[in-house]
Amino acid sequence: MAYENILTESNNGIATITVNRPTKLNALNKQTIQELHDAFEALAADAQIRAIILTGSGEKAFVAGADIAEFASFSVQEGAQLAAQGQELLFDFVQNLRTPVIAAVNGFALGGGLELAMSCHFRVASDNAKMGLPEVSLGVIPGYGGTQRLPQLVGKGRAMEMIMTAGMVSAEDAKNYGLVNHVVPQAELLDFCNGIAQKILRNSPTAISQAIKAVNANFEDGVNGYQTEIKSFGKCFGTEDFKEGTTAFLEKRKPEFKGN
Structure with a gap:
């Protein structure tokens, strides 16, 4: 299947999905969310694929948030619908996928980008990665599961602080908080994630x-x-x-x- 905003490749049972909107720092828009859903769905149905790695193109961003221009003029009802549809189509879908999904966080993971990483089964970050939920600085809250998954991973107090300050945390802080499992140099990130995936492939x-x-x-x-x-x-x-x-x-x- 041809995609506009993502790239997919597979090798020896491991698939890699790359969000590919480098001029937008890989920000999520409706089309990208739909394409990600379609890609995950297709890979989950392929018995040859035993693990999936999700990352972003370039060296700056995993996914630097949602495409704000798409919803800046939304009504209350439209905003609620946006969150509900996004959670069902992508974020909950990834969390409940039966094929393991590893987020290779290669740079900024902000807003919807961090929410996407948190929906994966676990996360590995490059040492230059920055993570945060800055939504309150825009007058809104995280809507793709961030207020639920972040406390599950880092605890209520740290989650409250991160959300209310709209600040970013470093990769090392994210590791110390339990938000990511490992931190590695950016040049080694995909190889490291592939190494973990290879271990997964040995099992049932x-x-x-x-x-x-x-x-x-x-x-x-x-x-x-x-x-x-x-x-x-x-x-x-x-x-x-x-x-x-x-x-x-x-x-x-x-x-x-x-x-x-």
Whole structure:
């Protein structure tokens, strides 16, 4: 599929999606959100793809926010609809994707850009990255899940401070806060993320998808995460991957998982 605002490539089971609007610092507009959804959906349906890396083009920005010009004149109803549609189409979609998604944060991740990174399953940052939710400086609040995911990752107090000051944090501070898992030199970022993805590829795709579901359940209102874990654990026993994994262990060989 041809895209205007993103690039996709795949190699040996690992796909990379690059937001490619360098003149706009890779800012998210409606078209880019739709293209990202379409790309994630297509990759999730491809059994050959076992991990996805999301990054931004160039050396300045991962995604430097939303395209403000698109919604500056919106009404109350239009603003609420914008947030609802965006969360469903992209941010919640990525969070609940059964294929692991790693955010390779290669520069500014602000507003919707940080919200997109937070919707990924985990994050790795380049040492020049800056992260923040500056929406209150525009008279609005984060609308793509930022007020929910940021406290889950860094705690309520730090999230309140970041949101209310509209300030940015460095990559090292983000690591110390638990917002990113690793910080590496920018030139090494994609190779580092590919290294993590290679480790993921050694393991059972079906088990990983159930693990994502179980972990996410802990953060859903009205859902008992422990019960979700029990059900997901049980489902693993009906998979070919479970038979292969246990057989390989008993035979003292490396498993060859097929994802079924």
